[in-house]
Amino acid sequence: MTPAGKSLTAAAAGLAAGTAVLLRRAKARSSAKSAGDRWLTVTIYREPGEVRPDELPSPLREYGDRIETRVRPAPGDRGTELAVRLRETEPDAAYSVPARLAGADPRQDLRQALREAKSLLEAGEVLRPDAPPTTHDTPGGKLVGLLSRRAGGEGVL
Incomplete structure (x- = not known):
């Protein structure tokens, strides 16, 4: 198998594993009253x-x-917890795995805003990765770039 083929196979396996994790999390959350009622929380290194x-x-x-x-x-005694949640919730379909994968989950923008607020409170600015990146455009690098951009709304890579 060529190196490019190995990279694509590894990328496909990683994507399948990530999808399985999302599905498992969604199933575990289905027992909650509503996904929109959940608090999003960060710990801030401030009094x-x-x-x-x-x-x-x-x-x-x-x-x-x-x-x-x-x-x-x-x-x-590790700082302060800042938690937020939307007052008005959307239908449960808006919080589903397909909606999250499509970037249509209404909490994704709130997660991003919460992370930016944490960065502003701790560092005084929103920290961003270097641009342009210092990596080469390889199939694996493109996949990591795609996943990194999608992680902004989820808070995880």
């Missing part, structure tokens, strides 16, 4: 008094009254 729900960074402030916000000390 609880420094993170105030009435003074959120701009990515979350743009949501206005469409989100609920919860701020509390993180377990183990």
